[in-house]
Amino acid sequence: xxYLKVIFFFLVLFNFNELKADNENLKxxxxxxxxxxxxxxxxxxxxxxxxxxxxxxxxxxxxxDGFSEEQIYLFLKDKYGEWILYDPELNINTYILxxxxxxxxxxxxxxxxxxxxFTKK
Amino acid sequence: xxxxxxxxxxxxxxxxxxLFFYKxxxxxxxxxxxxxVEKDIPLFSANLFxxxxxxxxxxxxxxxxLYLLNIWSSWCVPCRDEHALLMDLSKxxxxxxxxxxYKDRPDNAKNFLNELGNPYSQILVDExxxxxxxxxxxxxxxxxxxxxxxxxxxYIGPLxxxxxxxxxxxxx
Numbered sequence: 193x194x195y196l197k198v199i200f201f202f203l204v205l206f207n208f209n210e211l212k213a214d215n216e217n218l219k220x221x222x223x224x225x226x227x228x229x230x231x232x233x234x235x236x237x238x239x240x241x242x243x244x245x246x247x248x249x250x251x252x253x254x255x256x257d258g259f260s261e262e263q264i265y266l267f268l269k270d271k272y273g274e275w276i277l278y279d280p281e282l283n284i285n286t287y288i289l290x291x292x293x294x295x296x297x298x299x300x301x302x303x304x305x306x307x308x309x310f311t312k313k
Numbered sequence: 314x315x316x317x318x319x320x321x322x323x324x325x326x327x328x329x330x331x332l333f334f335y336k337x338x339x340x341x342x343x344x345x346x347x348x349x350v351e352k353d354i355p356l357f358s359a360n361l362f363x364x365x366x367x368x369x370x371x372x373x374x375x376x377x378x379l380y381l382l383n384i385w386s387s388w389c390v391p392c393r394d395e396h397a398l399l400m401d402l403s404k405x406x407x408x409x410x411x412x413x414x415y416k417d418r419p420d421n422a423k424n425f426l427n428e429l430g431n432p433y434s435q436i437l438v439d440e441x442x443x444x445x446x447x448x449x450x451x452x453x454x455x456x457x458x459x460x461x462x463x464x465x466x467x468y469i470g471p472l473x474x475x476x477x478x479x480x481x482x483x484x485x
Contacts, residue, residue: 229344229451242416243451246442253443271449275344288333299326 215255222251222261225278226268235278346449352464355447362414362422362436371462373435379408379484380459383433384445386415387425389453391471396429398477403432407484412436415445415453458483 223237228244236244236251247268254264268276280286358369374380383399385392403410412433414422419438439445448457449467458466458480466483468476 227344232343242442246416246446249441250443250446271446272344272451273347292330 215252218261219248219251219255222255222264223248225265226251227276227278229272229276344451346451346467346469352449354459354462354464355449357444357447359413359437359439359444362412362419362438368437373437374459374462376462378460380411380457381408381480382411382413382448382457382459384413384415384439384448384450384453384455386417386453387421388417389415392454393425393429395454395471395473396432398472398474399432400430402477402480403434405481405484408480409434413439413444413448415439416442 220237223244224235226236226247228234228236228239228241228247230241230243231239234244236247251264254267259267265277274281280289282290354370354374356370358367360367381402385396399410402408410433412435414436416439422436437444445451445453445455448455448464450469452469454471456468456472457464466480472480
């Protein structure tokens with residue numbers, strides 16, 4: 193019986209750890225996708241500025257309040273604009289950004305394909 | 314036919330791409346917040362500096378009054394510079410000045426106010442910097458003009474004489 197108790201104790205203990213770690217991982221994942229507005233070129237996760245440290249606290253608080261990742265992004269986008277997100281949305285301003293690599297890939301592919309066919313002939 | 318046009322098209326494509334990137338070089342790449350957007354004041358609760366009583370932002374701001382919320386800290390040098398202007402503005406009866414003490418020690422903040430005067434009718438405490446984020450601020454000092462529970466104007470960085478004149482003309 194005692195044996196079972198010990199197993200049960202560890203089972204509960206490890207489950208709690210997992211729960212805690214999950215939140216921490218999600219927090220890191222979110223802060224890595226946020227741009228630090230003072231220290232350009234650094235993510236909030238990497239930065240140690242006053243602003244970034246406060247933002248880490250905000251993300252943690254929001255996660256504890258039951259906000260989802262998406263909701264946190266929306267909340268911050270509302271406050272600071274899209275600039276704060278590293279992953280830009282597909283809209284009129286970013287069409288070129290998203291479509292240019294695909295376009296270049298297709299053009300390059302077409303060139304290779306054509307030259308391949310012509311050399312074969 | 315193909316060999317005639319092909320190089321031209323290729324060159325044209327490269328010129329277009331080059332122009333896009335060249336234009337991108339002159340883009341201003343530093344975060345510039347949108348200043349002229351009217352926004353509802355954020356929902357948050359904060360403690361008062363003197364009495365440590367917790368207040369709610371919805372109850373704290375009276376929609377009929379005009380407020381100036383100033384984010385400040387005793388360690389912030391530009392705050393020291395703009396303080397005289399805030400003292401000047403506090404004499405105006407039409408506007409209520411609210412301070413948001415950002416990441417500060419209470420003792421240092423008290424010394425700062427004793428030394429330079431207290432222009433604020435109320436001061437809220439923001440120990441962790443999270444309240445400033447609710448306001449969409451990213452540094453100190455920042456100043457917000459609030460009327461009818463809306464942020465009508467936002468000033469980033471220290472106020473100067475010119476901005477003070479602008480604020481005074483808005484108050485009228």
